[in-house]
Amino acid sequence: MSERRKTRxxxxxxxxxxxxxxxxxxxSLLQQTFADFQLIISDNASTDATSEICSVFARQDSRIRYIRQAINLGAEAxxxxxxxxxxxxxxxWAAADDMRSRDFLALCVDLLDKKSDYVGATCPTRFEGMEPDPxxxxxxxxxxxxxxxxxxxxxxxxxxxxRFYSLFRRKELGFWLHQSKHYLGADWALIVQLLKVGKFRRLDSGHVELGRHGASNQLNIFSRYRSGTLQWIVPFLDLSRIAMNSLQTANNRQKFLLVRRLCRLNLRAARTQIRHEAKLKLLRIQRSVKTLWRHA
Structure with a gap:
């Protein structure tokens, strides 16, 4: 296990x-052509072989700092x-099921070194087995x-x-440590707030391949972050508030466009979660009926 050290x-x-x-x-990360990095792995009290796997890598490469948490902190923490x-x-951030091209860091560091008005950069992103679609x-x-x-x-x-898995300027992320993230679309809120201070670039080469089984791809994410009745109608309530507050200097046209797009986003999310919950309820009823038949 390596100690904390200063890297680019x-x-x-x-x-x-x-x-x-x-x-x-x-x-895939250790094979990056840009080598001046540290990989900090925080194992959230895993119960499988994650600890053994990460410990082996940490002993073999001094760029890895492996920490095993004594208790599960929760994903956001x-x-x-x-x-x-x-x-x-x-x-x-690098999720434990996402892959990057070997030149990802080199390309993004080069862009951010040259363009001081950009707060983040990434390569074309796709889900596993699919084509990029910006x-x-x-x-x-x-x-x-x-x-x-x-x-x-x-x-x-x-x-x-x-874009959440971009390479960011670290100094611009400090505010994020002091904000609540237990709401639907917190990762979107991060980008919205960063856009107030800089731009984002999608490079033409390299790639990021996201795993298909992350939390954001699971429909139970709605119930996880639903704190009240209003979230049935406006699932992205907190995100919508942050987005509207970010346009304090906007003109009326811009405010109208954002409101319309937020309404469309929330409407689609509301339909999706209602359909999902209806399916779950139907499955519970079917299981109950089968149980009654077995004991009849």
Missing amino acids: VTIGMPVFNGEKTVAAVIE NFDYVLQEADCEYFM IRMGDRTLCDEDANENIIKFFEDWHANG
Whole structure:
């Protein structure tokens, strides 16, 4: 296990029970052509072989700092932990089932070194087995000189927010450690707030491949963050508030466009969660009927 050290880049990997994928992900990161980085792995009290796998890698490569948490901190706190531990110029999160091209860091560092007005950079993002799609994946370049326009474009459609796994300027992420994240779309809120201070670039080469089994791809995410009746109607309530507050300097046209796009986003989410909950209720009824028949 290596100690905390100063590098240009820190990669923060929060992981819980990642034995099936974490080894391949670590190997892909260690093979980056840009080598001046530290990989901080925070194991959220895994109950599988994650600890053994990560410990072996940490003994073999001094760039890895492996920490096993004594108790499960929760996903949000574990993401915060690796950011808090990062002492660097550039930072990125790496999920334990996401893969990157070997030139990902080199390309993104080069862009951010040259473009001081950009707060983050990433490569074309796709889900495993699919083609890149900047709209569906939510990683397209946002480079308008008017930050309000970039925020509005960010909400163009429901997307995977692949931009969350960009390489960021670490100094611009400090505020995130002091904000609540227990609401639907907190990862979107991070990008919205960063767009107030800088632009985002999607490079033309390299790639990021996201795993299909992350929390954001599971429909139970709605019930996880639903705190009251209003979230049935406006699932992205907290995100919508943050987005509207971010446009304080916007003109009426920009405010109207954002409101319309937020309404569309919430309407689609409301329909999705209602259908999902209805299916779950139907399955429970079917199981109950089968149980009654067995005991009749």
